[in-house]
Amino acid sequence: MCASSSEKDLYAVLGASPSESTEELRHRYQQLVLQCHPDRLSGRGSSEADVGLKRFLEVDAAWKILSDGNTRRDYDLHRRAHDLKQDWPVDSTVFLDNMAWNNDECLYTHCCRCGGAFIINEEEVQEETQRSTSQEEVETPGGQSRGVIVCCDTCSLSVYVTWTTLPQR
Structure with a gap:
């Protein structure tokens, strides 16, 4: 798993929750890709296109991990372990x-x-x-x-x- 996946909640990147099915995640992914795809934003200002490209890559990376059952399970286990290691007062x-x-x-x-x-x-x-x-x-x-x-x-x-x-x- 890449470093960016441990820094950000991949479900939040897709605007989803861990309880959603792969089909529901696919639907969210497709909606987000339509909004921020680089081809769609190519005619806009360079800063807006750069932000869109960054968002597109982030969404695509999240989908690649969450769309596969094995990598999703590994990510969920990693996420759970991180939650259990929270800083206690x-x-x-x-x-x-x-x-x-x-x-x-x-x-x-x-x-x-x-x-x-x-x-x-x-x-x-x-x-x-x-x-x-x-x-x-x-x-x-x-x-x-x-x-x-x-x-x-x-x-x-x-x-x-x-x-x-x-x-x-």
């Missing part, structure tokens, strides 16, 4: 060392002001540590900083749980 930062450790369940907890808890298990900490080790990291005076956003199990608040490790030698 972070209430505060909590250091893993300041969280309570439950040895029986192998997880860290921190009380939320609502009475609920922020919970992260040891496996998630290890996975994030391994994942971030393979990526570029920000150096901190005490080592390399790692962290994840953890949501409260009761309310909508979230915290950024962070920890540091010594650099590998």
Whole structure:
């Protein structure tokens, strides 16, 4: 998938919704192509023709992805994953060392002001540590900083749980 498809909602480009059928998308595509086709706008001013050409290419690219069942499914999955990774409003930062450790369940907890808890298990900490080790990291005076956003199990608040490790030698 090209970079422009991840920047713009392809359904919005066609003025459609994800629930519309391929036939409905085709109808919207055909209407838009008739409005902004370069041949139709060739006699107009150069700036209007340029805008029309850009719009035509955008509509055509969206249609190429959404008209094919496989690429549409891939796009829908990518779109859903992006929606799930939305930025959560972070209430505060909590250091893993300041969280309570439950040895029986192998997880860290921190009380939320609502009475609920922020919970992260040891496996998630290890996975994030391994994942971030393979990526570029920000150096901190005490080592390399790692962290994840953890949501409260009761309310909508979230915290950024962070920890540091010594650099590998």
